[in-house]
Amino acid sequence: MISSTFNFSSTAIWKTLAFSTLIIIVLVIFSNQPNSLQTDIIHVATNQSFLPLNTTNVSHLVFGLVGSTKAWRYRKPYIESWWRPNTTRGYLYLDRTPTDDLLPWSQYSPPFRISDDNSKLLEETKHVAPIMVRMVHAVIEVFREEREGVRWYVMGDDDSIFFVDNLVDELSKYDHTKYIYIGGHSESIISNQIYSYDMGFGGAGLILSYPLAKMVQQNIEDCFRRYPYLNSADLILMTCVNDFGVSVTPHQGLHQV
Numbered sequence: 024m025i026s027s028t029f030n031f032s033s034t035a036i037w038k039t040l041a042f043s044t045l046i047i048i049v050l051v052i053f054s055n056q057p058n059s060l061q062t063d064i065i066h067v068a069t070n071q072s073f074l075p076l077n078t079t080n081v082s083h084l085v086f087g088l089v090g091s092t093k094a095w096r097y098r099k100p101y102i103e104s105w106w107r108p109n110t111t112r113g114y115l116y117l118d119r120t121p122t123d124d125l126l127p128w129s130q131y132s133p134p135f136r137i138s139d140d141n142s143k144l145l146e147e148t149k150h151v152a153p154i155m156v157r158m159v160h161a162v163i164e165v166f167r168e169e170r171e172g173v174r175w176y177v178m179g180d181d182d183s184i185f186f187v188d189n190l191v192d193e194l195s196k197y198d199h200t201k202y203i204y205i206g207g208h209s210e211s212i213i214s215n216q217i218y219s220y221d222m223g224f225g226g227a228g229l230i231l232s233y234p235l236a237k238m239v240q241q242n243i244e245d246c247f248r249r250y251p252y253l254n255s256a257d258l259i260l261m262t263c264v265n266d267f268g269v270s271v272t273p274h275q276g277l278h279q280v
C-alpha cells in the first residue's frame with residue numbers, strides 16, 4: 024500500500040488499467056448474455072409505471088364532498104381554503120338546488136351537483152339512516168362522473184380540510200391499481216373498540232383507489248339491502264368494503280376533529 028502511494032506513476036496506472044480491463048470483460052460477458060442483468064435493467068427503465076413522470080399528481084385525485092344547501096354558506100370558507108379552481112377535480116353534493124343567496128355559484132368553490140334521489144332504494148331497504156345512504160351513495164355518483172385518469176377518490180364532508188400537496192405525496196406511495204381503502208382511526212379509543220379497528224372514520228375523510236371505487240359502484244346497493252340497520256356512512260362503507268375482503272389501510276394523517 025505504502026509503496027503504491029510513493030510509486031504512483033507505475034503501480035496505480037497498472038491497477039487502474041487492470042481494473043478497467045476487468046470492467047470491460049464484465050461488460051462483454053453481460054452483453055453476450057441477453058437474458059441476464061443488462062436486459063433486466065433496460066426492462067425496468069422502460070416500464071413507465073416506475074418513472075417519476077407517471078407518479079401521482081393532483082389531477083389523479085377526485086374529491087367527493089357531501090354537504091347541505093342550508094349549511095353551505097357557513098361551510099364554504101372551509102372548502103375554499105384549500106380548493107384550487109380548475110386544478111382540483113371533484114364536486115360538492117348538495118341535498119337540494121342552491122338557494123338564491125348562493126347564486127351565482129362561487130368560482131372558488133367546487134362545482135356542485137344535486138345528490139341522486141334515493142327514495143326508491145330507501146323505500147325498498149327501509150334504511151334507518153337516509154342521510155347516511157346519501158353520503159355513501161356519493162361515492163358512486165362521483166365515480167360515475169369522473170373516471171378519466173383517476174387514481175383516487177377522496178370522500179369528505181363540507182367542512183373537511185385537505186392539504187392537497189401533502190395528500191398527493193402520501194397517496195403516491197400506494198399502488199392505486201390495487202383495492203385500497205384508506206381512512207383514519209377514530210381519535211376515540213372507545214369508537215375504535217365498538218366499531219373495530221378496521222374502520223376508517225368518515226369525519227377524517229375516506230379514500231378509495233379506483234378499482235375499489237369501481238367495486239363499490241357495482242355492489243353498494245346490495246350493501247344497503249344487506250345492512251339497512253347501519254346508521255353511519257363510514258360504518259356502511261367499511262362493512263361493505265370488508266365484505267369484498269378489503270381492510271382499511273389506516274393513515275395517521277387523517278383526523279376527525
Ligand SMILES: *[C@@H]1O[C@H](CO)[C@@H](O)[C@H](O)[C@H]1NC(C)=O
Nearest residue numbers: 066067069070071072073200
Ligand atoms: C410495469 O409495472 C407494473 C407495476 O406498476 C406492472 O404491473 C407491469 O406488468 C409492468 N409492465 C411491464 C411491461 O413489465
Ligand SMILES: *[C@@H]1O[C@H](CO)[C@@H](O)[C@H](O)[C@H]1NC(C)=O
Nearest residue numbers: 070071072077078174199200
Ligand atoms: C402510467 O401508469 C398507468 C398505470 O397506473 C398506465 O396505465 C399508463 O400507461 C402509464 N403512462 C405512461 C405514459 O406510461
Ligand SMILES: *[C@@H]1O[C@H](CO)[C@@H](O)[C@H](O)[C@H]1NC(C)=O
Nearest residue numbers: 076077078079080081082083
Ligand atoms: C399528471 O400526470 C398525468 C400523467 O399521468 C399528466 O397527463 C397530467 O398532465 C399531470 N397533471 C399535472 C397537474 O401535473
Ligand SMILES: *[C@@H]1O[C@H](CO)[C@@H](O)[C@H](O)[C@H]1NC(C)=O
Nearest residue numbers: 107108109110129130131132
Ligand atoms: C376556470 O376556467 C374557466 C374556463 O376555462 C374560467 O372561465 C375561469 O375563470 C377559471 N376559474 C378560475 C378561478 O381561474
